[in-house]
Amino acid sequence: MTVSAAPEPTTARPGPSVASRAPPPRQARTPAGAFIGGAKGRLLPAHIPLRYFGAAVVYHLLAWLALAAGAAQWTEFGGGLGWPLASLHLITLGVLGMSVLGAGAQLLPVASRQAVTGWPLLTAIWWLYTPGVALLALGMGLARAPLVGAGALATTVALLAWAWVTGRNLRGARGMPGVVGHGWAALAALLLMLAAALALVAVWLGWPAPPRGTVLALHRVMAPYGFIGMLTLGLSYVLVPMFVLSDTPEERHQRVSLALLVLALVLAALATLGLARAWLLPAGLLAATAAVGLHLWLMAQAIRQGMRPLAGASGMLVRLGWCGLLGSLAVAWLVASGRPPPRAGLWFGLCLVGVWQLSFLLGMLQRIAPFLAAMHDGGGRRARTPSALTHEGALRLHCACHCAALLLLAIAITSGNRWVTLVAAGLGAAGAAAFGVFFAALVRRLRQGTATPRPPAPMRHGQPS
């Protein structure tokens, strides 16, 4: 294994010379840290990713509080407006969506070696998206269709604007075709997800719309597996090797996994539209299982070859997330084979959104946020390390509460007991508050560092040491 930080041009935008326009040499694997070299020249202003991450932290707490409000209905939830649906969307749009919007806007240009552009638009998107999600969740919780409609409109426009910015980033990408391919697939899924979501909102507004069951099924596949799933799986090829210091997995393996995932999504989408469901659904599941198997094998290889372990609370949450992904496929297989467990929808949602996406994303966020903050720290002075900006105690507390809350939710599904749901929501909220402490400490330490310039290093022989 070769581990090196390949030298990179630090200019923000490639110059017009022929040499700089030439495509980078074809490489099966990117050496560890290669895309980090020169990354400082491709950073968004710190307030952009941090405002997205900060909003995600707040929505995380609100999601658990909404679950507490809907604890009495949660174990019998089978769709429809109410606090359980509001809680679900505070997680999916508020935490997952918010974080991938911020992380994607920053990481895609870094990974694909191009200048970051359009940051005023990213600020405007945040100003539209953040209240849009709040309005949508409030409308869902209070079962007020017009509020749902207004929130959906704001959220959709913001997501479309973000898709435009991201599409531009992907078009200008140099290198990392596997990651870029996942990005394009996520954008396609985002469009289908939004179409299905707007059709669902039209149903609730009493407007003409396709049958609710069909669009709900399409939305259930395209939103978590398509939009959020494709982005998290694709960005994992950048993030996991970066954190464990290993080479990125081989491009052709990434592309095989991507092709299988796209096939699975297409087959599942056709099945939800009622086409040959009996064999398209198992065929899609087979493709998804193979793709996920390959992806996890690539991740395991990267971790094994890494110079640093994937340890601590973050490593635990990321691994828990991968177990949830496998768990969601296991539930889907049981449903497809005609032997669904009782409350299969809840099991599926818990594995997919709670255990996989939420755990994985919070595990990654607690590494990405200090990492980005450390890159912004210093400004000519000696920058602090990510761990110097991290409140480890708060993260350990969050991890314990998060795992306990998920375990209790599983017990609540099995027993149908609303009090267990309530305790789970309380523990989840305590964990979310601890995560908030971690984030507040990060921002405070970053601000302190920027506000109080450290004394210059002593001079030796006329040169700073």
Ligand code: HEM
């Ligand atoms: C503009 C964005 C979105 C809007 C307007 C929206 C709207 C809705 C609506 C109105 C429903 C209720 C369907 C019903 O029971 O009649 C629903 C269900 C659902 N949504 Fe979304 N959604 C959005 C984004 C997302 C995202 C990003 C995810 C996941 C990553 C997601 C996951 C789900 C799931 C899993 C359900 C099914 C809940 C169930 O019945 O089990 N949604 N959505």
